[in-house]
Amino acid sequence: MRRGGFTSQTAALAARKQALAESREQFAGRTWTVASHPSVGSASWHNHSMSLTLIELDRPPGERFWLPFTYEEAGLGFNHGWWYGRPVYPHSQRIILRVLDNLDEVARVELDDEVGIDHYAEVPPLGATALEIQFIEVHNDHRGRGIGRAVIGLLRSRYPDRRLVAFSEGADGFWSSLGWRRHLHANPDDALRFRPLFIQPEA
Numbered sequence: 001m002r003r004g005g006f007t008s009q010t011a012a013l014a015a016r017k018q019a020l021a022e023s024r025e026q027f028a029g030r031t032w033t034v035a036s037h038p039s040v041g042s043a044s045w046h047n048h049s050m051s052l053t054l055i056e057l058d059r060p061p062g063e064r065f066w067l068p069f070t071y072e073e074a075g076l077g078f079n080h081g082w083w084y085g086r087p088v089y090p091h092s093q094r095i096i097l098r099v100l101d102n103l104d105e106v107a108r109v110e111l112d113d114e115v116g117i118d119h120y121a122e123v124p125p126l127g128a129t130a131l132e133i134q135f136i137e138v139h140n141d142h143r144g145r146g147i148g149r150a151v152i153g154l155l156r157s158r159y160p161d162r163r164l165v166a167f168s169e170g171a172d173g174f175w176s177s178l179g180w181r182r183h184l185h186a187n188p189d190d191a192l193r194f195r196p197l198f199i200q201p202e203a
């Protein structure tokens with residue numbers, strides 16, 4: 001059993017690497033597209049050891065219940081429950097992104113264009129400029145290397161006219177380290193029940 005499980009994980013990993021390689025070469029196939037903002041799509045972000053590229057996944061034409069990740073790949077180094085089982089419907093405002101370091105998928109991001117933050121205290125009037133980071137996850141093996149911070153930098157470049165916001169799921173230290181301001185629910189009775197909201201500072 002164990003051997004079979006390992007083999008299927010290895011096969012899934014090999015298949016995913018192959019798919020990532022093909023996506024790099026076959027953008028014309030429109031399976032995934034490089035995010036079109038020039039500072040993201042081409043230049044990406046790099047330091048001595050990493051070169052990160054943000055790839056926005058495309059809904060396959062005609063697919064109503066789109067699952068951006070296959071069952072097997074959803075959990076390979078990531079939290080399976082976050083990335084599998086929630087279809088993206090045609091009129092959804094969700095945006096799904098992969099982050100590659102060469103051919104390794106090192107992070108995933110889900111954005112949501114439908115944002116409600118007015119029930120939080122002292123929030124600035126962001127209106128339609130608000131863009132929520134619904135999920136961000138760095139691959140298990142790659143945490144603590146600056147990738148999360150770099151991904152936020154890429155998102156800032158990709159969406160220069162937006163203000164990113166995030167409801168922290170036990171990651172207050174991460175958002176605070178970026179200089180984002182923390183807000184609590186406006187009703188003090190709910191402040192401990194609701195996740196803290198973090199808002200990207202003005203550029």
Ligand SMILES: CC(C)(COP(=O)(O)OP(=O)(O)OC[C@H]1O[C@@H](n2cnc3c(N)ncnc32)[C@H](O)[C@@H]1OP(=O)(O)O)[C@@H](O)C(=O)NCCC(=O)NCCS
Pocket residue numbers: 135136137138139142143144145146147148149150166167168169170171172173174175177
């Ligand atoms: C939170 C997460 C995205 C951070 O990514 P990362 O690549 O590990 O973070 P970085 O290496 O870029 O760290 C940037 C800063 O955040 C801090 N930080 C990172 N994760 C932290 C955490 N969980 N708690 C407190 N501080 C954290 C780091 O110490 C670093 O601070 P510094 O620059 O002052 O040294 C990653 O740990 C992750 O995927 N966690 C599981 C999913 C999750 O919690 N997502 C957030 C949901 S709101």
